[in-house]
Amino acid sequence: MTPFLDLDPDSGFGLHNLPYGVFSVDGGSPRVGVRVGDHVVDLSVLEAEGVIAAAGGGRAPVFGQSSLNAFMGLGPDAWSALRTRLQDLLSAEGSPALRESGTLQDKAIVALEDVAMHLPAEVGDYTDFYSSRQHATNVGAMFRDPDNALLPNWLHLPVGYHGRASSVIVSGTDVVRPKGQLKPSDDTPPVFGPSRLLDIELELGFFVGAGNELGDSIPVNDAARHIFGFVLVNDWSARDIQKWEYVPLGPFLGKSFATSISPWVVPMAALEPFRIPGEPQTPEAGNPAILGYLKQDGPRSLDLDLEVAIETEGMREAGTEPHVVSRSNAKYLYWSPEQQLAHHTVNGCNARPGDLMASGTISGETEDSYGSLLELTWRGTKPITMPDGQERKFLADGDRVVMSGVASSGDRRVGFGEVEGTVRPARG
Known part of the structure; x- marks a missing residue:
């Protein structure tokens, strides 16, 4: 054409x-x-x-x-x-x-x-999943047991939590550094203040189109007909706030302050040529057998190249291009969008037009393909040196983050554009 x-x-x-x-x-x-x-x-x-x-x-x-x-x-x-x-x-x-x-x-x-x-949609509800095996393994190795990094349920179901729809923002909107309770060490009481460990999360999101009635569920092999299209997502994270608050109910203030999405919604049909098989979810491949309602026919992964770049204030003043810190791919998601939607609705939860669901951080198998600074700097122990000589363990005020994505095969290219945002100082 x-x-x-x-x-x-x-x-x-x-x-x-x-x-x-x-x-x-x-x-x-x-x-x-x-x-x-x-x-x-x-x-x-x-x-x-x-x-x-x-x-x-x-x-x-x-x-x-x-x-x-x-x-x-x-x-x-x-x-x-x-x-x-x-x-x-x-x-x-x-x-x-x-x-x-x-x-x-x-x-x-x-x-x-x-x-x-x-914003392309009125987001009624927002759900964030945890679907990248390498990301979940990295985090589990950092904070728990490296030999048992994945929790027992992870290979059996798409883990997720309900996020905050009101703070979903369109690309280009500034992000104000969040404040909350921080606990600098195990033997001191918590303190209140701006997050010191502000992070990014490289994710792929999709919008629900036609949903399902309350009490019904969406079968996994029919789920593609309920997915309208895809956007890039930066689910900003305050790691220090999150670490102190997340037990026992999961993320709250450390995640609810901002979720940036790209403005253009790429239709499901545009991505069909870029389907690939994905990691086998079978005992033969060394993975547990999944339950029947999650068994998806045909290729379930997407071959979509993703990139994360950071621009400091000094780089911006010098006219230096944003520095690429990660190159990843959506193929590293263990759980597909269809499996995420099928699991989300299997209990009869009703999805509605405009509901946003995100994949969770996408991390590849190499250190330069990780989708968060938490992993890229390995909890701050391996700082990233920027072109202006500054180091980054986590984000500083004035930093601008740019994520982009493109699927390509032969002469066919499908772009997502960018999702970007600049960190501004905490208020008050």
Whole structure:
């Protein structure tokens, strides 16, 4: 498929991708668009002009809204139909309705540099999983027994916890250093203050589309039809606050202050060509047999390259590019998105359009592929030297973190763009 718009073929935002987002121009009302190269196509304009329809005639408009929730809720048949229609409209060989109408192009196509991006969905609920085996092993080795790093349940189910939806923020939003109780040593009482061990977590998140009724569950081999699309996630973590508070109920203030996501939601369909088998979940491979409700047919992993870079204030002032500290891949997730969703709903929990679920930190098998500073610096014992000569064990005020991702095979590239945020000093 060749788009009629000019774009860099290596951009990752060609017609094989077509990610959705919510944008505004010059302070106007947010509405839904789709990205093509360095252009944003305003779907609310195409809908109003009758060039596209979300799900056939008779339905209320869905693209003039400030979130993707209404479109997400229409389900996979509607998503597929619109994707096919957009590929036709934007192709050099397809429908002339947009390609040959300069007037419609002027109204519907906006330069990416002229838009402001917003949260793509109203996040009703947010769940964070713990699905990377290497990450769980690293953390278990640090804080428990290296010979028994994984807890007994880890290879049997996707471990997760309910996060805080209100503090999910779009890429580019500053992150204020959190405050809380800290316990510097075992033999001293806790103190109150700003976190001293502020960290990152490289994750892959997905949005639920059509959900399930309360009391029902989503079968693992039907779960893909309930996943609308994917975003990059930086689930910022205050390790010192978290360490003191997490027993016995898990993360709380150490995680709930900010979760950054990328603005463009990459459709499930765009990633299907990048499916790979994943680690076998069988006794033959040395792993416990999983229960039937988690057995997924076909390849369940995604071959998606991920990168983390950090920019200090000194680097920014000197015009130095952010320094890459990690290169990883989504293939290192032991539990797939479909298994996460199936497990989440197996008890009858109802998932709803716009619910966000994240993978947990993604860490590879080598030290340069770990997805958190906790691992990259091994609890601060191996500081990272930055290009400006500073060292980093954890994040300092003024540091800017940039995560990016792209799936590629041959001449097909599907980009995620970036999720970035800058650390600001604690308030008060």
